[in-house]
Amino acid sequence: xxxxxxxxxxxxxxxxxxxxxxxxxxxxxxxxxxxxxxxxxxxxxxxxxxxxxxxxxxxxxxxxxxxxxxxxxxxxxxxxxxxxxxxxxxxxxxxxxxxxxxxxxxxxxxxxxxxxxxxxxxxxxxxxxxxxxxxxxxxxxxxxxxxxxxxxxxxxxxxxxxxxxxxxxxxxxxxxxxxxxxxxxxxxxxxxxxxxxxxxxxxxxxxxxxxxxxxxxxxxxxxxxxxxxxxxxxxxxxxxxxxxxxxxxxxxxxxxxxxxxxxxxxxxxxxxxxxxxxxxxxxxxxxxxxxxxxxxxxxxxxxxxxxxxxxxxxxxxxxxxxxxxxxxxxxxxxxxxxxxxxxxxxxxxxxxxxxxxxxxxxxxxxxxxxxxxxxxxxxxxxxxxxxxxxxxxxxxxxxxxxxxxxxxxxxxxxxxxxxxxxxxxxxxxxxxxxxx
Amino acid sequence: xxxxxxxxxxxxxxxxxxxxxxxxxxxxxxxxxxxxxxxxxxxxxxxxxxxxxxxxxxxxxxxxxxxxxxxxxxxxxxxxxxxxxxxxxxxxxxxxxxxxxxxxxxxxxxxxxxxxxxxxxxxxxxxxxxxxxxxxxxxxxxxxxxxxxxxxxxxxxxxxxxxxxxxxxxxxxxxxxxxxxxxxxxxxxxxxxxxxxxxxxxxxxxxxxxxxxxxxxxxxxxxxxxxxxxxxxxxxxxxxxxxxxxxxxxxxxxxxxxxxxxxxxxxxxxxxxxxxxxxxxxxxxxxxxxxxxxxxxxxxxxxxxxxxxxxxxxxxxxxxxxxxxxxxxxxxxxxxxxxxxxxxxxxxxxxxxxxxxxxxxxxxxxxxxxxxxxxxxxxxxxxxxxxxxxxxxxxxxxxxxxxxxxxxxxxxxxxxxxxxxxxxxxxxxxxxxxxx
Numbered sequence: 094x095x096x097x098x099x100x101x102x103x104x105x106x107x108x109x110x111x112x113x114x115x116x117x118x119x120x121x122x123x124x125x126x127x128x129x130x131x132x133x134x135x136x137x138x139x140x141x142x143x144x145x146x147x148x149x150x151x152x153x154x155x156x157x158x159x160x161x162x163x164x165x166x167x168x169x170x171x172x173x174x175x176x177x178x179x180x181x182x183x184x185x186x187x188x189x190x191x192x193x194x195x196x197x198x199x200x201x202x203x204x205x206x207x208x209x210x211x212x213x214x215x216x217x218x219x220x221x222x223x224x225x226x227x228x229x230x231x232x233x234x235x236x237x238x239x240x241x242x243x244x245x246x247x248x249x250x251x252x253x254x255x256x257x258x259x260x261x262x263x264x265x266x267x268x269x270x271x272x273x274x275x276x277x278x279x280x281x282x283x284x285x286x287x288x289x290x291x292x293x294x295x296x297x298x299x300x301x302x303x304x305x306x307x308x309x310x311x312x313x314x315x316x317x318x319x320x321x322x323x324x325x326x327x328x329x330x331x332x333x334x335x336x337x338x339x340x341x342x343x344x345x346x347x348x349x350x351x352x353x354x355x356x357x358x359x360x361x362x363x364x365x366x367x368x369x370x371x372x373x374x375x376x377x378x379x380x381x382x383x384x385x386x387x388x389x390x391x392x393x394x395x396x397x398x399x400x401x402x403x404x405x406x407x408x409x410x411x412x413x414x415x416x417x418x419x420x421x422x423x424x425x426x427x428x429x430x431x432x433x434x435x436x437x438x439x440x441x442x443x444x445x446x447x448x449x450x451x452x453x454x455x456x457x458x459x460x461x462x463x464x465x466x467x468x469x470x471x472x473x474x475x476x477x478x479x480x481x482x483x484x485x486x487x488x489x490x491x492x493x494x495x496x497x498x499x500x501x502x503x504x505x506x507x508x509x510x511x512x513x514x515x516x517x518x519x520x521x522x523x524x525x526x527x528x529x
Numbered sequence: 530x531x532x533x534x535x536x537x538x539x540x541x542x543x544x545x546x547x548x549x550x551x552x553x554x555x556x557x558x559x560x561x562x563x564x565x566x567x568x569x570x571x572x573x574x575x576x577x578x579x580x581x582x583x584x585x586x587x588x589x590x591x592x593x594x595x596x597x598x599x600x601x602x603x604x605x606x607x608x609x610x611x612x613x614x615x616x617x618x619x620x621x622x623x624x625x626x627x628x629x630x631x632x633x634x635x636x637x638x639x640x641x642x643x644x645x646x647x648x649x650x651x652x653x654x655x656x657x658x659x660x661x662x663x664x665x666x667x668x669x670x671x672x673x674x675x676x677x678x679x680x681x682x683x684x685x686x687x688x689x690x691x692x693x694x695x696x697x698x699x700x701x702x703x704x705x706x707x708x709x710x711x712x713x714x715x716x717x718x719x720x721x722x723x724x725x726x727x728x729x730x731x732x733x734x735x736x737x738x739x740x741x742x743x744x745x746x747x748x749x750x751x752x753x754x755x756x757x758x759x760x761x762x763x764x765x766x767x768x769x770x771x772x773x774x775x776x777x778x779x780x781x782x783x784x785x786x787x788x789x790x791x792x793x794x795x796x797x798x799x800x801x802x803x804x805x806x807x808x809x810x811x812x813x814x815x816x817x818x819x820x821x822x823x824x825x826x827x828x829x830x831x832x833x834x835x836x837x838x839x840x841x842x843x844x845x846x847x848x849x850x851x852x853x854x855x856x857x858x859x860x861x862x863x864x865x866x867x868x869x870x871x872x873x874x875x876x877x878x879x880x881x882x883x884x885x886x887x888x889x890x891x892x893x894x895x896x897x898x899x900x901x902x903x904x905x906x907x908x909x910x911x912x913x914x915x916x917x918x919x920x921x922x923x924x925x926x927x928x929x930x931x932x933x934x935x936x937x938x939x940x941x942x943x944x945x946x947x948x949x950x951x952x953x954x955x956x957x958x959x960x961x962x963x964x965x
Contacts, residue, residue, distance in 0.1 A: 122569075122572075122585075123572060123582045123583070123584075123585065124572055124573070124576055124581075124582070125568070125569040125570065125571065125572030125573030125574075125575075125576060125582070126569075126573070126756070126758060127569070128564065128565075128566055128568075128569045129564075129565065129568070129569075130564055132561070132564075132565070132587075133558075133561040133562075133563070133564045133565070134561065135561065136558075136559060136560055136561025137560070137561030137562070138561075139561075140560055140561060146559045146560070146561070147559070147589065147594075148559075148586070148587070148588055148589075148594070149558075149559065149586070149587035149588075150584070150585070150586055150587075151568075151584070151585035151586075152584060152585075153583065153584075158583075158584070165601075300616070300617070300618065301617050301618070301659045301661050301662055302659070304617075304618050304659075304661060305659055305661070320556065320557070320620065321618055321620075322557050322562065322563070323616075323700075325702075385849075389835075390835075391831055391832055391834070391835025391836070391840075391847075392828035392829065392830070392831025392832035392833075392834075392835060392847055392849070393828065393832045394828070395827055395828030395831070395832075395849040396827055396828035396829045396831075396832045397828075398827070398828075399826075399827025399828060399849065399851065399940075400827070400936070400937065400940070402902075402903055402904065402936055403904065404827075404851075405851050405852075405905075408851055409851060409852050409854075409855060410848065410849060410850055410851055410852060410855035410858075410859065411827075411828055411848070411849035411851075412846065412847070412848050412849070412859070413821070413828070413831040413835065413846060413847035413848070413849070414846055415835065415840075415841050415844050415845060415846055415847075416841075416845050416846060418845075419845060419846035419889065422846075422888075423846065423848070423859065452858075453855065466838070467838055468838065468839065469841075497651075497679075498679050498702070499679065499702065499706075500836070500838055501702075501836065502679070502702060504835075504836070
């Protein structure tokens with residue numbers, strides 16, 4: 094729920110970025126059967142090249158719905174990108190809808206037909222192309238066919254009263270290849286200038302607290318806009334730079350410095366950095382190895398760590414010690430410690446982190462124990478009570494979490510908190526502000 | 530371009546299903562930064578309960594865009610579901626847009642404010658809630674607040690001239706929980722008739738082979754339609770029953786029997802069954818415990834198993850033995866076996882499954898070893914070479930996978946194959962047909 098797009102200004106002028114509208118065609122999207130990943134790809138591509146998506150519509154496979162969506166888009170945008178409905182089946186109605194809606198009769202393009210036949214024969218199998226496929230060679234009057242190097246359906250580019258409509262197949266690989274080849278350069282040539290962002294990723298601080306601490310940032314950074322993008326357990330802060338192409342690097346450095354000054358210890362990285370990737374880099378720099386002993390997170394801490402390519406050069410082992418016996422056998426947690434404090438307790442979390450490092454012969458360890466629910470809670474230790482701990486040559490760290498939500502949410506938040514607990518220990522930072 | 534939604538008829542009549550429209554609010558969606566998975570979830574939920582999504586709009590975080598989208602939806606649909614823009618920051622404008630667009634002034638609901646304050650205090654930390662959060666208690670006149678059991682922002686239900694608008698937060702877990710609790714029963718009560726499906730879940734068989742084996746199903750099941758819904762590592766087969774409310778149970782049984790006859794050994798469950806849940810049920814019935822030793826899947830097998838509530842009554846421990854030393858120390862794999870065959874080999878996978886069961890004192894074990902990439906492959910054992918093995922009193926099972934795709938895909942497919950290897954062993958089924 095950001096708001097950056099609206100306030101963006103172009104370099105050297107006050108021009109708004111080129112406004113675009115995207116139309117997705119397909120019953121399989123409308124029924125929820127297929128997730129529309131094409132849209133996010135297109136929006137990103139448009140933005141990277143200096144346009145801005147102002148609206149997105151998804152419509153079903155009917156001539157009326159497609160036609161109405163195109164008319165509505167024409168009333169709002171100068172660039173329209175439509176995907177889907179170009180295939181060979183009777184459900185593929187985009188060409189027909191455009192012809193009717195724009196009053197541009199269809200005719201068979203002999204060059205496209207020839208290419209379709211060649212393609213069919215190359216693929217082997219049946220000698221003659223099914224008649225259905227011929228409809229892919231139909232083109233509305235005045236439309237320019239766009240080559241499809243990875244599939245059969247060609248795209249279309251249509252100029253309508255000062256607006257441009259690009260029509261691309263819905264198959265993701267075809268849409269991606271063709272939009273990179275056609276739409277990206279078209280936008281770059283016309284857009285006032287690409288939009289520049291700085292995105293820093295934070296963990297361990299609430300979105301509202303973050304917003305409060307950064308509330309007067311606008312005063313220090315005139316023309317910038319700021320957006321908060323929360324996900325489970327972390328919040329990204331995205332600052333959109335004003336259109337100052339001249340010194341982007343200096344502008345980025347200024348934003349970065351201000352954010353680090355205000356909320357530095359909560360910032361774990363920039364762009365698409367991950368918590369586990371940052372920990373890996375720290376450990377590699379220090380030449381230290383990591384081992385993990387986790388109970389309620391049940392493998393998720395290890396799963397995130399081993400998602401990092403090359404993690405086998407700094408992650409030695411992990412144990413998912415669900416039973417008390419396995420906590421003792423695998424991480425050397427004394428049975429009497431468990432008996433005295435309970436398996437879900439600070440001493441056991443600390444013993445897991447220290448014990449697994451000792452057993453594995455690593456310098457660094459993580460321990461997690463808690464109650465993810467839905468059962469197993471008591472009035473003393475309700476569901477959501479989780480202890481995370483980290484052990485390193487630098488010392489030890491521990492945090493008690495009191496989480497709410499589903500089993501999945503509690504496990505995911507605990508995983509992130511455990512990784513952040515280690516990050517803060519390795520960087521010599523204090524306790525996190527967020528109570529969870 | 531599936532089109533199955535169109536062919537659905539209501540039981541006992543020809544009434545069209547209730548037409549719905551969905552509006553997604555958020556610049557983060559429009560910019561392509563976030564993929565809108567909420568929409569597919571909602572479309573699916575609406576369809577399962579007897580409604581049909583006729584249109585979907587995505588708009589940015591501006592009062593004007595949200596208001597215009599709501600007006601347009603009101604001109605077309607009787608049920609409108611709007612997600613996003615209910616958070617605590619100044620960018621969250623959905624409440625304000627609804628108030629303006631519908632001419633329903635906002636007022637502070639003291640009950641919601643009270644709940645927000647309670648929630649804030651329960652979380653501990655700061656004594657007073659930031660003022661920003663108060664806006665979440667604003668409600669347009671005549672709107673009914675909807676409880677949010679997993680987050681702070683309440684939803685809204687607004688009746689407007691015979692149409693109903695549901696407004697839900699954009700955070701997926703909150704949207705999902707709330708739509709199941711409010712929209713699903715609302716639609717069921719009003720739809721001409723819910724569409725009845727039988728969904729069976731398969732694993733270990735290609736979608737195209739599945740389709741081939743079920744190709745003449747239509748002849749045996751007149752009026753039914755069949756859809757294949759693939760996801761990574763598994764394919765759901767969804768059969769839509771014709772509108773025969775009278776003997777739904779008999780129709781379901783007939784479909785089930787036919788599917789089991791054709792592809793029985795690949796069917797692991799129905800509806801929202803999971804592979805790990807099915808394994809848990811089998812182990813509980815047998816009174817046996819499970820232990821896991823995984824290398825390249827790095828915790829994902831354990832993570833899926835421990836996602837099952839109550840898995841602590843049948844899962845004893847797991848080890849993520851990334852180093853060779855840890856394979857020997859934690860699962861008793863002889864060092865000379867690793868030296869002779871390599872860590873990624875059938876003997877080591879079998880030794881991991883057997884060894885971890887012996888060490889843990891469980892009847893059943895799983896072992897996984899492989900090369901997830903991107904580095905580490907050789908011409909002999911390229912990236913994607915994975916051995917999965919299972920051990921049980923029934924005997925042993927092993928499968929060699931030759932996977933392609935990203936590190937994440939290889940890890941996920943391996944995880945599913947390891948679980949399925951154990952499922953087939955416990956059920957006395959033979960090898961899977963799928964070469965992977």
